Amino acid sequence: MNITELIQKNESKTLEFKQDFSSPDKIIRTIIAFANTSGGVILIGVEDKNKNIYGIENPLDIEEKLANLISDTISPRLIPSIEIISWRNKQLIGIEVFPSPIRPHFKTSLGEENGVLVRVGSSNRKADKRLIQELHRAARYQSFDEDLVITDNSEALDFRVVSELFSKVRQVEKNDLLTLKLMAIYQRQEVPTNAGIILFGKERLKYFPDAWIQCGRFSGKTKRNITDVVELKSYPIFAIDQALEFTKKHALRSIEITENAKNHKRWNIPIIAIREALTNAVVHSDYSQTGTHIRLAFFDDRIEIDNPGLLYDGLTIDDIKIGISKLRNRTIGRIFKELGLIEQWGSGIQRMIEVCEEMGLPSPEFLEFGGQFRVTISLLAKQDMTIDDTNQYIVDLLRKNTKGLSVKDIAAKIGLSTRTIRNRLTKLGEMGIVSAIGTGPKDPKKKYSLREK
Numbered sequence: 174m175n176i177t178e179l180i181q182k183n184e185s186k187t188l189e190f191k192q193d194f195s196s197p198d199k200i201i202r203t204i205i206a207f208a209n210t211s212g213g214v215i216l217i218g219v220e221d222k223n224k225n226i227y228g229i230e231n232p233l234d235i236e237e238k239l240a241n242l243i244s245d246t247i248s249p250r251l252i253p254s255i256e257i258i259s260w261r262n263k264q265l266i267g268i269e270v271f272p273s274p275i276r277p278h279f280k281t282s283l284g285e286e287n288g289v290l291v292r293v294g295s296s297n298r299k300a301d302k303r304l305i306q307e308l309h310r311a312a313r314y315q316s317f318d319e320d321l322v323i324t325d326n327s328e329a330l331d332f333r334v335v336s337e338l339f340s341k342v343r344q345v346e347k348n349d350l351l352t353l354k355l356m357a358i359y360q361r362q363e364v365p366t367n368a369g370i371i372l373f374g375k376e377r378l379k380y381f382p383d384a385w386i387q388c389g390r391f392s393g394k395t396k397r398n399i400t401d402v403v404e405l406k407s408y409p410i411f412a413i414d415q416a417l418e419f420t421k422k423h424a425l426r427s428i429e430i431t432e433n434a435k436n437h438k439r440w441n442i443p444i445i446a447i448r449e450a451l452t453n454a455v456v457h458s459d460y461s462q463t464g465t466h467i468r469l470a471f472f473d474d475r476i477e478i479d480n481p482g483l484l485y486d487g488l489t490i491d492d493i494k495i496g497i498s499k500l501r502n503r504t505i506g507r508i509f510k511e512l513g514l515i516e517q518w519g520s521g522i523q524r525m526i527e528v529c530e531e532m533g534l535p536s537p538e539f540l541e542f543g544g545q546f547r548v549t550i551s552l553l554a555k556q557d558m559t560i561d562d563t564n565q566y567i568v569d570l571l572r573k574n575t576k577g578l579s580v581k582d583i584a585a586k587i588g589l590s591t592r593t594i595r596n597r598l599t600k601l602g603e604m605g606i607v608s609a610i611g612t613g614p615k616d617p618k619k620k621y622s623l624r625e626k
Contacts, residue, residue, distance in 0.1 A: 174267045176260045179216060180224045184295040186489050186541070187213035190221040194235050200268070201246055201280065202290055202297050207270035208251055208278045209300070209308060210292040211487040218265035228263030235266060248281045272487040277308040293483060293541055303461050304544070311486045317461050318368035318502040321359055322380055329365045330355060330373045334408060338512055353511075354504045368504035371460055372409060383466040383481070384458075386412045386451075388419040390471045409455045410514065416451050416469055417444070423471050425553075441553035443532050446525040447476060450537070450548040452514055453521050454480035456506050457546070465545065476550045483541050490539045493522045525550075563587065564597055568606065568623065577610050577620030 182188055189203050194217060207213035218229040229235060236255055243251060254269040277300065279288035289300040289308070300308065310317060322329070332347055335355070339345045350356040355369035370380050377384060386409075390401040403419055405412040425441040454467045459482025470477045484493065485501040498519035500506040509515045526536045529550065538549040567583060574582075584594045598621050601607040611619030 174214065174256060174258060174269065176216070176258060176265065176267075179214065180219060180226070184221055186292050186294060187211050189213065189215045189295070190219040190224075191215060191217045192220040192227055193217070193229060194238070194266075197238070197242055200239070201242055203292075204243065204251065204253060204268065204270050205247055205278050205280060205288075206290040206292040206297040208253075208273040209276045209290060210272070211489050212270050212272040213292065215268040215270070216265060217268070218263060226260065226263050226265075228260075228265060230264075232257045232264045232266055239266070239268070246281050247278055248285075249275050249278060251278055274312060276312050277305055291483070293543075303459075303463075307459065307461065316501070316503040317459075318366065318371065318504045319354060319357075320367050321357055322365045322367060322370050322374075323359065324364060325362075327363055329375060330369050331375050331408075332373075335373050338410060342512060353508065355508075366504060367460065368502065368508070372505060372508060377408075378406060381460055383463060384409065384460060386416050386454075386467045386469065388416050388469040388471070390419075390423045392473070394472050394474055396470065410509075410512070413448070413451045413455060413514075417448055420444075420447055420469070420471060420476065442476065443525075443528045443534060443550060446528040446537065446550055447478075449521045449525045449528075450478045450550065452509065453548075454478055454546075456509055456515065457485065457501050458482055459501060459544075462544065474552055476552065478548045478550075479545050481545055483544060483546060490541070493519070493539065494526070496520065496523055563589070564601060567594075567597060567601065571607060571621060571623045575622070577622040579618070579620050583621070 179188065180190075184190060187207070191200060194200070200215060200217070203213075203215055207215075217235070218227055219225070220227060236257060239255055243253065251270075251273065253271070256267045256269070258265045258267050277285065277289045279285045279290075281288070285305065286302075287299070289305050290297045291300050291304060291308075292298070307317070330350065332350070335350070336345055345353075350369065351358070351363070354366055355373065356363045356365055358364075365374065367381075370377050371384050374380060386405040388403045388405065389396075389399050392398040392400050401423065403415075405415045405419075407415065420442055421440070421444070451467075451469070458467060458480045462481040465481040467481070468477075468479045470479075482501060484490070486499045488497065488499055496519035506515070515521060522539075525548075529536055532553065534551045534553065537551075538547075540547040540549070566587060570583060570586060571578060580591045580594050580598065583598075584591045587594065598607055598609075602609065602621075606624060607621050608624040609619055609621055
């Protein structure tokens with residue numbers, strides 16, 4: 174256990190500091206939460222706020238008390254590693270807790286219903302009934318989307334849509350719904366799985382009323398003023414494309430001149446990264462939750478995409494950034510993989526980061542909060558994307574007149590004042606799109622032409 178390295182970090186999903194042993198119940202709660210989530214380290218003798226190293230007295234007595242408390246107050250039985258550490262003449266206690274294969278653990282006196290805790294960020298949170306069920310499923314290697322929906326409707330899934338989507342990959346027959354685990358056999362009858370209903374159910378919202386995407390455009394940087402909102406309740410694979418079109422509708426575009434003097438539109442949003450985030454939201458959502466759906470919030474400076482469910486099975490944000498992935502919904506993940514909508518597991522987050530960096534944007538931010546997961550993607554500043562139909566017309570004129578045009582020439586063709594044209598040309602010059610040809614700023618014969626890249 175590297176103390177020097179640990180005390181340089183802040184408390185997190187996998188790290189907690191305790192100045193002393195005065196609140197043993199809080200330490201027990203954190204041990205339970207760590208075991209039920211991603212594991213972690215508790216360091217006793219270190220103050221959290223300023224990282225002052227106080228150390229502890231009688232570490233052997235505290236070690237024994239800890240071992241007894243863990244044995245007496247946590248069920249099922251849990252055996253973390255407890256270590257006495259000497260650091261610069263101070264005695265510390267380090268408790269290393271590993272993700273448990275027999276979770277959920279709970280405080281014995283409260284029972285499973287009220288005593289299960291999980292780690293969210295740097296705090297411990299009481300698990301509700303749904304989350305407790307998910308912990309049980311994860312321990313049994315079961316997937317919620319493979320559970321059955323008991324119905325006597327043998328045509329519950331829209332096979333036409335399944336066939337249409339798979340036609341680009343291979344031909345599917347109705348009996349393939351079983352091998353794809355969109356249907357299963359129950360009491361000699363074929364019934365849909367949760368994955369089948371979520372992806373292709375004709376009455377999907379009857380069974381999963383929150384399996385849809387809401388998109389909103391907000392004026393400014395808060396949710397105070399909403400200017401546009403859509404509710405996308407079509408099949409999730411189509412809803413992803415519809416949500417992406419919503420972002421394009423509200424995005425800004427600039428002109429970028431290529432080497433052959435042609436131009437194409439450059440968005441101020443990283444399209445590929447947004448598609449990845451939306452796809453991940455659909456694939457990794459916790460569909461056992463109720464009252465929460467996928468949300469895309471488009472602000473002036475960023476896009477936030479929220480989906481129900483914390484990171485699955487002990488994953489941390491650091492894990493996903495380096496490509497570690499675990500599937501909450503195994504069948505949904507397989508369908509998306511076979512359709513070519515996702516590539517190898519774990520590559521999506523890294524691709525999002527790369528795309529943003531290529532555009533000169535900060536890396537996406539990832540956050541767990543209140544039973545949900547959020548991806549925040551920054552946008553290019555508005556002043557860097559100033560383009561409208563008039564500027565586009567100016568560029569088109571300059572492309573046709575390769576020897577250049579003066580301000581008066583352009584003003585006459587467009588019907589605007591020379592002052593307005595001069596201001597627009599200055600802006601286009603700052604964007605690296607046009608260049609001036611002349612002897613100086615006041616040259617009356619100065620002309621403008623496209624700057625090739």
